[in-house]
Amino acid sequence: MTRKVRKRRQSLEQCIARFNMKIVNDANELHAMAKAWKAQGKTIGFTPTMGALHKGHISLVAPSLKENDISIVSIFVNPTQFNESSDLEKYPRTLDEDAALCEAAGVDIIFAPGVNDVYPEGADYSVDLPLGNMATVLEGEHRPGHFEGVIQVVKRLLEICIPDHLYMGQKDFQQFSIIQRMIDYFEMPVTLRVCPIKRAYNGLALSSRNQRLSKEGKLLGSIIYSTLCYVKENFEEKSIAEWREWAMLELTNDWSTPEYFEFSDGQTLETVHDTSKHDYIVASTAVWIDEVRLIDNMTIKQEFSN
Numbered sequence: 001m002t003r004k005v006r007k008r009r010q011s012l013e014q015c016i017a018r019f020n021m022k023i024v025n026d027a028n029e030l031h032a033m034a035k036a037w038k039a040q041g042k043t044i045g046f047t048p049t050m051g052a053l054h055k056g057h058i059s060l061v062a063p064s065l066k067e068n069d070i071s072i073v074s075i076f077v078n079p080t081q082f083n084e085s086s087d088l089e090k091y092p093r094t095l096d097e098d099a100a101l102c103e104a105a106g107v108d109i110i111f112a113p114g115v116n117d118v119y120p121e122g123a124d125y126s127v128d129l130p131l132g133n134m135a136t137v138l139e140g141e142h143r144p145g146h147f148e149g150v151i152q153v154v155k156r157l158l159e160i161c162i163p164d165h166l167y168m169g170q171k172d173f174q175q176f177s178i179i180q181r182m183i184d185y186f187e188m189p190v191t192l193r194v195c196p197i198k199r200a201y202n203g204l205a206l207s208s209r210n211q212r213l214s215k216e217g218k219l220l221g222s223i224i225y226s227t228l229c230y231v232k233e234n235f236e237e238k239s240i241a242e243w244r245e246w247a248m249l250e251l252t253n254d255w256s257t258p259e260y261f262e263f264s265d266g267q268t269l270e271t272v273h274d275t276s277k278h279d280y281i282v283a284s285t286a287v288w289i290d291e292v293r294l295i296d297n298m299t300i301k302q303e304f305s306n
């Protein structure tokens with residue numbers, strides 16, 4: 001065991017001792033517990049996270065508590081979904097604060113595994129899922145390999161926790177669309193519940209990354225939401241190409257740089273060119289502010305109930 005792993009293990013043990021809520025790090029132990037609950041006819045709700053929890057995460061936990069007998073939150077910074085090792089190292093690890101938030105919310109179990117618990121040495125957890133271009137557009141275009149890592153970890157976590165319901169946020173629109181595709185493809189016995197985006201008072205979407213924004217950045221970040229709202233309210237007035245250009249300009253300032261602003265089919269993630277051919281259209285964007293990459297999205301058109 002390396003010094004770093006030993007230190008993490010020690011702080012995890014200290015954290016476990018401080019809380020009444022159960023914190024489990026062993027995948028086999030949690031799987032055995034989940035099987036026992038299932039045998040007793042109990043339902044399980046599962047919210048996967050990478051920690052650094054905020055109100056947005058807790059808004060995913062709330063419906064889980066309502067709809068299930070047992071609610072599990074996982075806290076695992078998944079190395080396979082980071083394309084830059086510096087990003088992985090910089091990712092905030094705040095297990096104590098996270099556990100306090102979960103305990104206050106009423107979570108039953110935190111699953112805080114180490115890398116070896118999720119990916120035991122020698123086992124192959126790669127997932128063969130045909131996604132077409134679902135994983136290469138939008139975020140996938142700018143973060144190659146990211147969604148392969150997300151699919152791998154979410155599939156593994158679902159196999160460990162065997163939940164009835166999985167809770168994910170609308171903020172990660174592409175992520176939940178791909179996870180729904182995975183559930184359908186492998187006919188996994190779990191229902192995905194997508195929860196609305198939680199926003200600050202000025203519309204900035206809550207994200208663990210907001211911690212890295214300056215006070216000004218947090219204020220100015222409201223431009224992402226106001227741009228999305230403006231597009232939605234006035235959608236009929238311009239073509240898709242015109243809106244894309246307008247939004248990219250609107251989001252380009254001394255203090256903000258957009259990476260993309262795109263309109264996609266809400267189900268297939270196909271890029272929209274002709275709005276009349278799609279019943280469900282989502283506008284998504286990634287914008288850099290204070291050297292922090294922020295993503296957001298808004299459903300622009302939805303002519304059926306999902």
Ligand code: PAF
Pocket residue numbers: 048049050076078081150153154172175
């Ligand atoms: O959205 C996230 O925080 C992560 O991508 C997830 C779903 C927990 C997988 O690591």
